[in-house]
Amino acid sequence: MNFTDKLIAQRYNQDRLILLPINPNSSFAYWEITDKTLEKFGIDPKNVQLSFKLFDAANHEIVEFSSSFATGDYYINHESDHKSLYVKLFLNLGGELECILCSNIIAALQSTPKSIRDDLIYTSALLGEK
Amino acid sequence: MIKGYWIPILHSHLPFVKHPRHEDFLEERWLFEAITECYIPLLQRLKKLEDENIEFALTVSVTPPLAEMLDDEHLMQKYGNYLQNLIELGKKELTRTKNSDSYNVAKFYLDFFTRTKEFFEGFLDKKILNGYRYFYDKNVLEIITCGATHGFLPLLSVNEQAVRAQIEVAVESHKKHFNKAPKGIWLPECAYYESLDAILKSCGIEFFILDAHGLLYATPAPKNGVFAPIITPNKVAVFARDNESSKQVWSSKDGYPGDFCYRDFYRDIGYDLDFEYIKDYINPDGIRIFTGFKYYKITGNSDYKEIYDPSVALQKTIEHAQNFHFNREIEINQVGSTMDRLPAIVSPYDAELFGHWWFEGPEFLYNIFKEIDKHKVIKSITPLQYLNIYPQNQEAVPHPSSWGDKGYFDVWLNNSNDWIYRHLHEMADTMCDYADRYFNANEHQTKVLNQMARELLLAQSSDWAFLMSTQTATEYSTARTKEHIYNFFKLADMLENNYFDEEFFAAIAKKNSIFDFLDFRVYSNH
Numbered sequence: 001m002n003f004t005d006k007l008i009a010q011r012y013n014q015d016r017l018i019l020l021p022i023n024p025n026s027s028f029a030y031w032e033i034t035d036k037t038l039e040k041f042g043i044d045p046k047n048v049q050l051s052f053k054l055f056d057a058a059n060h061e062i063v064e065f066s067s068s069f070a071t072g073d074y075y076i077n078h079e080s081d082h083k084s085l086y087v088k089l090f091l092n093l094g095g096e097l098e099c100i101l102c103s104n105i106i107a108a109l110q111s112t113p114k115s116i117r118d119d120l121i122y123t124s125a126l127l128g129e130k
Numbered sequence: 131m132i133k134g135y136w137i138p139i140l141h142s143h144l145p146f147v148k149h150p151r152h153e154d155f156l157e158e159r160w161l162f163e164a165i166t167e168c169y170i171p172l173l174q175r176l177k178k179l180e181d182e183n184i185e186f187a188l189t190v191s192v193t194p195p196l197a198e199m200l201d202d203e204h205l206m207q208k209y210g211n212y213l214q215n216l217i218e219l220g221k222k223e224l225t226r227t228k229n230s231d232s233y234n235v236a237k238f239y240l241d242f243f244t245r246t247k248e249f250f251e252g253f254l255d256k257k258i259l260n261g262y263r264y265f266y267d268k269n270v271l272e273i274i275t276c277g278a279t280h281g282f283l284p285l286l287s288v289n290e291q292a293v294r295a296q297i298e299v300a301v302e303s304h305k306k307h308f309n310k311a312p313k314g315i316w317l318p319e320c321a322y323y324e325s326l327d328a329i330l331k332s333c334g335i336e337f338f339i340l341d342a343h344g345l346l347y348a349t350p351a352p353k354n355g356v357f358a359p360i361i362t363p364n365k366v367a368v369f370a371r372d373n374e375s376s377k378q379v380w381s382s383k384d385g386y387p388g389d390f391c392y393r394d395f396y397r398d399i400g401y402d403l404d405f406e407y408i409k410d411y412i413n414p415d416g417i418r419i420f421t422g423f424k425y426y427k428i429t430g431n432s433d434y435k436e437i438y439d440p441s442v443a444l445q446k447t448i449e450h451a452q453n454f455h456f457n458r459e460i461e462i463n464q465v466g467s468t469m470d471r472l473p474a475i476v477s478p479y480d481a482e483l484f485g486h487w488w489f490e491g492p493e494f495l496y497n498i499f500k501e502i503d504k505h506k507v508i509k510s511i512t513p514l515q516y517l518n519i520y521p522q523n524q525e526a527v528p529h530p531s532s533w534g535d536k537g538y539f540d541v542w543l544n545n546s547n548d549w550i551y552r553h554l555h556e557m558a559d560t561m562c563d564y565a566d567r568y569f570n571a572n573e574h575q576t577k578v579l580n581q582m583a584r585e586l587l588l589a590q591s592s593d594w595a596f597l598m599s600t601q602t603a604t605e606y607s608t609a610r611t612k613e614h615i616y617n618f619f620k621l622a623d624m625l626e627n628n629y630f631d632e633e634f635f636a637a638i639a640k641k642n643s644i645f646d647f648l649d650f651r652v653y654s655n656h
Binding site: 007008009012014016018020021022023024026028030032073104107109110112 | 324343347529530537538540543548612615616619
């Protein structure tokens, strides 16, 4: 088999919602909802409407977004004054939002003054520059 | 009188790259170039310091994948050929440059590569790690570990066992290669997340290093800034980078390596000379590459370049070492007066910068140690030595951070590489599940499960995400990630469906042969 021809799965058939921190103002969520789960709620897997809400440690809703993909990802922009964050995934069932998945809880990253970073070059050209 | 301490730390790392089916593989050259221009020149300077009775102390991380490659018979045999090829080209260059301004530089390179070969075959006995072990055992070099495959731990921590395995396997690898457990760790990309210290502590790690903001924004704020370590709630010491000393060496604007006397990195005969002349010394596919023969100095900010003069460049490293020492003394005088102890200036750098990018870097390091030894105002020590002098340190919680661009996790999670995490997390969960389910696996199943663990660890290497992000070797890093994902799930399928693809297994076991000691049960909760 050719080195560059490896075929990998696009889905794992597992319900999953993961939240990852990027920086104090941005986090990344990815998810997969299986056809089986969607069918359980009487939803056509080809016609999906998902709603997401980002919460902080005190369960305050911070931001919401939506997707029409059962497998997808999203970059969430938010303010930096939260201690921890998590996401909930909802299905729209006849106008009512039904929470079907909750993500892991992440410790939110805290802001530092920009001046602490400078123009250093850190890495060798062996693998490119940071 | 000693007024303060300098803690130089070099992070030596390359991802595990081994392609036994190819005689000459482009990405394997990362290792060969680093050995020739960085690791051997550093070890040569340490030997010289020892021979001259100059006191020094240096901390170096030798990451597990690097140690595994440096200990790999196949790769070391290829390295011997690589070096021989350079010497052959060096001889050819003497003929080509005869009667030209470049002749003396050509002579310099032939001598450089010949001495490298002598050191490799003599003092090192063809094993680079022999050199590291030699100085480690003499307590002048503190070798620390890293993540098993340099996994970016904050983004793997969705599965805590995945992080624990990165550390536990790293400790085992260190014991295998250096005959003792590591006391310190260079966290991959200096990336820290809340509570990581608990895992480090349970694995016997006593200290780690962060970028400056990782410590300056600790809670509560450290009273000595970056000039003394803090201790985490789980009792692991944290040292942090001093911006000033880093900036002097590596500022892209006015750092030492940009001095016009130093060797220009980009002008290389691999690109400059006729294809017919150079074709046997570049990639077999005809792709032009750096050969290491670079005849020009930086000269200035334009494309105009003058011939490199190694003796002038070496003299410049003495001046820069003197300047570095002078400025550290000022820094120590300034901060020392406000502290209840002698300050420590921590200077962490990529080891591969010294020699590869900055060709004269190893000589600069040698000259700094000479300066320090001469003046006896600053003392070079290791983090552990500092902790022995000052065992009591302020307790604080480090600030989650990394040493990448913008200081957080952006480099390893962005549009170019976000697709990998879905797979890495699924693999880690599957591995943990299998480690429990097959805890009492038979010999044959164990072989498959151990290779699954290798594929998972190799996929987790932060280098792949980094290379995708910087758009350097993107095709290779993407292919490598996909390859390990594919291999992992094919092995899982073999196990679940009770079949064995012998040809497939033999090929990947030979290629992805990292960590022969690996036991998949490192992922088990039993």
